[in-house]
Amino acid sequence: MxxxxxxxxxxxxxxxxxxxxxxxxxxxxxxxxxxxxxxxxxxxxxxxxxxxxxxxxxxxxxxVGFADVSTIDVVRVLLYGIVARLVNFADVSTIDVSRLFLEANLESAYTIIWHIRLPRALAAIASGVGLSVAGVALQSILRNPLGSPYTLGISHAAAFGAAFSVIVLGTGTMRSTGADAIMINNPYVTTTVAFAFSMLATFILLAIAKYKGSSPEVMILSGVALSSLFTAGTMFLQYFADDTQLAAVVFWTFGDVGRAHWGDFFIILVVTVFATGYFYLNRWNYNAIDAGDETAKGLGVEVEKIRLYGMLIASLVTAFIVSFLGVIGFVGLVCPHISRRFVGDDQRFLLPASCLVGGMLLLGSDTAARMIMAPHELPVAILTAFMGAPVFLYLLVRGYKH
Amino acid sequence: MLDVNELGFDYGTRQILKDIGFGVLPGEVVVVLGPNGVGKSTLLRCINSILKPKSGTVMVEGENLLALGRDEIAKRLGYVAQRTETSRITTFDAVLLGRKPRLGWNVNARDLKIVHEMIRRLGLEALALRNIDSISGGELQKVAIARALVQEPNLILLDEPTSNLDLKNQIEILDAIRQVAKEQNISVVLTMHDINLALRYADSFLIIKEGKIFARGGPEIITPEVIEEVYGLPVAVESFNGFRLVIPVGN
CATH class of the missing domain: 1.20.58 (Methane Monooxygenase Hydroxylase; Chain G, domain 1)
Structure with a gap:
């Protein structure tokens, strides 16, 4: 268009x-x-x-899902849940709101929706927004269309952290029955170690930026170096792992929003809202940097500072999302570009558009991932590229006319 | 208006600028001349603090720019870099970006009005909603100049605004710069290589040789002796239809 x-x-x-x-x-x-x-x-x-x-x-x-609920009932269950919580907050225990919205036959739907589907859908939106907004900011501050949360090696570091936790600290194991045969038996340790390593990667990048100056070339090349370093580390660990551990590491690496519980969602939400707010406040700075570093400086932008902070925040939001959900590729690269085709490169519109497209793509991919092989659910990471890449290629071919 | 005093700059041991001092009047158009690599661009970048001078002061209307933050400098000085990157934004939005140092939370009616006026002033109306990645080099240069002018600066610095432009565009752009400078009393400091074009548009000249000021003054300082001394090339200075022309002569 x-x-x-x-x-x-x-x-x-x-x-x-x-x-x-x-x-x-x-x-x-x-x-x-x-x-x-x-x-x-x-x-x-x-x-x-x-x-x-x-x-x-x-x-x-x-x-949609194994137990289908009609859209009307979904709205009722959501409203009921929200009202029930509001009433609890206000401590008006005398009102029985359940009669307002919920009939007896919706109780199982309530459980499924509030405990499983809702946190999952919300986590998909929040992490889609987070990855996408980090991508659009990095593309601007690194002055590179290939910029994405993966450019800086953060997710490779998180994957290494997870592998380290499972193989060296022994936080992964295998269950003999059930659809999810392999599980991480101590997810919080794994998440924490993954996060620690992604922060380590971030601090190495910041140290390099401080020592060498945060030029786009230095940042991108450092990111490439860190990616290969952590990938090599992961391969090294995997070489010495047994079958169970190997399976657990691979399982962790497939990003899956189904892992998110309410607590995880709230943490991702806070980080994403903070990052999005920060990037949006800087929309004119990024527009100026898009016109070239010198022009931006002439317009009053402290380019080096903006670049460093932007990188730090993009790394943070990526680290949180990847640590909780695993590696979800392509969203951060492709959503900003899809948005560019529609609203152009003006960050005033590109930032919000990328957020929305990111939320839509990840939620859409996850919904598809749940349905394609129902009742088995695929990790969304397998689908994001399948969904995103063709759309991306189509827009790429159609978009470059001049 | 602008007063530069004892300005010095070096990259480590390599001295680039030494003891540069000159003044510019309101509405004055000053062309900085000198061979490649002599420090002309460095001088412009030192004046607006893109590079931090190692010594000296830069005063604009009695205020020391070196003590001000970037955004405050941007309210006083517009800068047109040698290269402008393009992206998928419209000409209008690209010029609107020049309001950045003066923007509140969002763009207001006055910002839009100033941008409209500048777009019309530089004849860019037909391009207003074209993306700048699909306009010509001359048009892009006009966009960059319009962007610097809507900053409402006291002074604009232009780094080789006419390089890579055809003859007509060179004349159009310099005409526009000179006209706006005179109308709005904005001082202009620009670097360029074409001495004949400079003779046509400059009120005065600043000639730099080996990082120091070699000569400063009106068109009368452009003499065969000065040019030969600075560029190492014998020239004749002739008059043609009221324009002074510098013509290289063989050895």
């Missing part, structure tokens, strides 16, 4: 009118204004439509 085209035609049409003198001048300025307003309006439309799609996708993803 080329948003500029219509607005441009409109502008051209108005400029061609045969008015003369002062009147024409006035008219022309109005033409530019109104065409610009139309052009900006279309970007808001994209954001609005995305929000609506995301809401419907959210309700749908909660409704």
């Amino acid at each position: 080329d948003l500029t085209k219509n607005a441009e035609m409109e502008l051209a049409g108005k400029s061609e009118s045969k008015l003369t003198g002062k009147l024409a001048e006035k008219y022309e300025e109005d033409a530019v204004s109104s065409a610009y307003n139309i052009y900006i309006g279309k970007k808001y439309n994209f954001l609005g439509i995305s929000i609506i799609i995301l809401i419907f996708l959210f309700l749908y993803s909660i409704a």
Whole structure:
């Protein structure tokens, strides 16, 4: 979709009118204004439509599954859950809200939705937003279209941490029965160690940036070096692991939002909201950096500082998401680019658009991952690339016209 | 307006600029001349603190710029870099970016009005909603200049604004710069290599040789002796239709 085209035609049409003198001048300025307003309006439309799609996708993803619940019932169960919690907070125990919303036959739906599907769907949205917003910020501050949460080697470090925890600290094991034969028997230790290693990678990057200056080249090349270092470390550990441990490591590495419980979701939510807020506050700084470092400095941007902080925050949000959910590839790279095709590179619109597209892509992928081989659920990481790559390639081929 | 005093800059042991001192009047157009690598671009970057000078002061209307933060400098000085990167944003939004140092939480009506006026002033209306990655080099240069001007600066610095442009674009851009400078009383300091073009648009010259000021003054300082001394090339200075021209002559 080329948003500029219509607005441009409109502008051209108005400029061609045969008015003369002062009147024409006035008219022309109005033409530019109104065409610009139309052009900006279309970007808001994209954001609005995305929000609506995301809401419907959210309700749908909660409704479908092994036990189907109708969309109406989903809304009722959600409302009931929210009201029940509000009432609990206010301690008005005399009101029996259950009669307002919930009939007896919805009780199992309530359990499934509030304990399994809702945290999972919300975690999918929050981590999709987080990975995508980190990607769009890194693409700007590293001045590289290949920038993504993976460019800096953070997730490789987290994967190494998980492998270290499972193999050396023995936090992984195998159960003999059930669909999930392999499990991490101490998920919190594994998560903590994964997070510790992703922070280690972040601090190495920051140390290099401090010593060598945070130029995009230095950052990207350091990220490549760290990625291979941690990948080599993981392979080394795997070489000495037994079957069970190997399976547990591989299992951990497949990113899966189904692992998220309410507590995990809230942590991811807080970090994501913080990162998104920070990046959005800096939208003009990133626009300026997109025009070149020197131009940005001329516009009053402390480029090195903005670059360093942006990197730190992008690393943080990635580290949290990857540690809780495992490695989820492609979302951080592809969602910003999908958004660019629709709203262009203006960070005022690109940042929110990437958030919405990130949420939609990860939630959509996860819903598909749950349904494709039902009743077996695939880890979403296997699907993100399957879903994202064709869309990405299509937009890439269609988008480059000039 | 601008007062540069005893400015010095070095990369470690390599001295680039030494004891640079000059003043610029409001609305004055100053062209910095000198051979490649003599430190012209470095001088511009030192004036707006993109590079921190090792010594000296840069005063704009009595305020020492070196003591100000980047955003405060950006309210006083516009800077047009030698290279402008493009992305998928419209001409309008690219110019709007120049309002950044003065933006509140969001863009307001006055920001939009100033941008509209500057776009019309530089004849960019037809391109207003074209993406800057699909416009020509000359048009992009105009966008960069418009962006610096909507900063509402007292002074703009332009690093070789006419390199890579065809003859018509060179004339158009320098005409526009000079006109805006005179109308709004903005001082302009620019570097360029084309001495003949400089003679046509500059009020005064700053000639740099080996990191030091070799000469400072009006068009009268452009003499065959000075040019030969600075560029190491024998030239003749002739008049043609009221324009002074520097013409290289063989050895």
